[in-house]
Amino acid sequence: MESIHIIFTDLDGTLLDHDTYSFADAAPALRLLSQKRYPLVICTSKTRAEIEAVREKIGNADPFISENGGAVFIPRGYFTVPVGRDCGDYLVIELGTPYDHLRAALGDIRSKTGCAVIGFGDMSVEEVARDAGLDRASARLARMREYDEPFVVPDPACVDRVLAEIEALGLRSTWGGRYFHLTGDNDKGRAVSLLADLFREEYGTVTTVGLGDSKNDLPMLAAVDVAVLVQKPDGSYEETDREVVHADGVGPDGWNRAVIQILEKI
Ligand SMILES: [Mg+2]
Known part of the structure; x- marks a missing residue:
């Protein structure tokens, strides 16, 4: 059986266009992910309330990471073994400072x-x-x-x-x-590692993929198996020593190409 791929993604400038906040260019890859039933974990500096609005638009029901790794929200019943504090429809693991x-x-x-x-x-x-x-x-x-x-x-x-x-x-x-x-003393990387461990406990071997565009994404990219940087609006890439895939396109367009390429290689 092929290993499950867990996709961790930034929003602004990555899955969402830097200026228009549209994810239209990423629609084909989003469809492919839902066909394959691979989890798509939003990991952003945005708030829980903003992420909920995006999840509704793209039809996403997977766990998510808010405010630069401040908290991990897991829909109730998502994992066989519940982890986290009760918080409405979720179990929450707080890593951030109030x-x-x-x-x-x-x-x-x-x-x-x-x-x-x-x-x-x-x-x-x-x-x-x-x-x-x-x-x-x-x-x-x-x-x-x-x-x-x-x-x-x-x-x-x-x-x-x-x-x-x-x-x-x-x-x-x-x-x-x-x-x-x-x-506080939190970043996207710590939250991604924690959540990746929970996915491993649930599914056994998983392959983690991370996509970002900016400095605040580098801890996330350091914590995944396959790291992708999309282009910034001026065509440049964030600098990093980590080995990364440089997506051929700005924001959601690069996101779309990179995700399709990675999933087709499997
Ligand atoms: Mg960004």
């Missing part, structure tokens, strides 16, 4: 550095919508944060100081392609 703590830290960083740091919590729904190019409903979901605060530092001369202060507080920052993200 949002309130991150918001307080952002305030400390602001006063310590004297730099302006603007997080989603400082912006209205309208401001997030305008800045991120989202419609109002999506921006509302994007502000429902639990483990990760996207932020900007308007003064370029302040960036290094702000990032150093985050590290000094024992927290982490990463770059997602549009925003910096403030998180």
